[in-house]
Amino acid sequence: MILVFGSINIDLVARVAAIPRPGETVLADRYETLFGGKGANQAVAASRALAKTAGVAMVGRVGRDGFGDSALANLAKNGVATDHIRKGEAPTGCAFISVDQRGENAITVAAGANGAVAAEDAGDAVLAAARVLVLQMEVPVAASLAVARRARRNGTRVVWNLAPAPATLDAALCRDILSASDVLVVNEHEALAVAAALGAAQSDHAAAAASVARAGNCTCVVTAGAEGALAIHPDGRREHAPAHKITPVDTTGAGDTFVGVLAAGIADELPFAEALTRACYGASLACLALGAQAAMPERSAIEKWRVDG
Structure with missing residues (x-):
């Protein structure tokens, strides 16, 4: 089983001619209400990509509101077990997303109930089964660290997506996260930020990832958009997976799709290079439609594209 410990949001998405600059107002014809939150997104992506012999469960929190009810129903519809998601007094998290004509986006997230997620929400039984x-x-990092440490003591593999990276990323936090992770997934900018925080500033993301992998004794995976993804293992071994050439419609859920599909490949015990390649293909497919979860591909679509190219 894959256990996702993380955020659950409702996304309010507007298509605009250009993403507004500070002090600027832009108009959109309409907006859409979609399901999101990096945790929920990654749970759905993993569920769709995972072999049906296993399952996905999620630990998180929503509010006692209509958004929370809808988010829970959507997760269940996508095969994600919701038994360990709690309802609280804070409202369900919400993200406000602008998507421009090139498919680029700008996102503001109001944490809401996500800010109350606690390590105790992940009980011993569900953690032992993962x-x-x-x-x-997107949930309190102290809670995530406590759960990650417990999981590793059980022999569970920990995949940590360092997104969104905090503005104050210091050496202590980086070392804590690395020590509790088997696989750290970052984008190019996050790779550079982590390496710099650890006192090993680099000029390119590959060198940064190598520094992070050595320092944390973990596998560092860097997603690089159209360049695909690079994995550097603690022993220095490198694996690269290409991205599929596409014309993106909306990149909102691509990173979360990558993480979910990668986790599914690890849970399915695929060779890491194959899991990495599937994750890249899944992320590319997710850019071809509007919304995060709505665009995430099924396992069959990833396999077909993987074969057909």
């Missing part, structure tokens, strides 16, 4: 634990940075 083969892979997936974490992000």
Whole structure:
């Protein structure tokens, strides 16, 4: 089983001619209400990509409101077990997303109930059953660290997506996260930021990832958009997976799709290079439609594209 410990949001998405600059107002014809939150997104992506012999469960929090009810129903519809998601007094998290004509986006997230997620929400039984634990940075990091440490003591593999990276990323926090992770997933900018925080500033993301992998004794995976993804293992071994050439419609859920599909490949015990390649293909497919979860591909679509190219 894959256990996702993380955020659950409702996304309010507007298509605009250009993303507004500070002090600027832009108009959109309409907006859409979609399901999101990096944790929920990654849970859905993993569920769709995972072999049906396993499952996905999520630990998180929503509000006692209509958004919370809808988010829970959507997760269940996508095969994600919701038994360990709690309802609280804070409102369900919400993200406000602008998407421009090139498919680029700007996102503001109001944490709401996500800010109350606690380590105790992940009980011993569900944690013991997990083969892979997936974490992000949209719930309290102290809670995520506590759960990750417990999971590793159980022999569970921990995949930590350092997104969104905090503005104050210091050496102590980086070392804590690395010590509790088997696989750290970052984008190019996050790779450079982590390396710099650890006192090993680099000029390119590959060198930064190598420094992070050595320092943390973990596998550092860097997503690089159209360049695909690079994995550097603690022993220095490198694996690269290409991205599929596409014309993006909306990149909102691509990173979360990558993480979910990668976690599914690890849980399915695929060779890491194959899991990495599937994750890249899944992320590319997710850019071809509007919205995060709505665009995430099924396992069959990833496999077909993987074969057909």
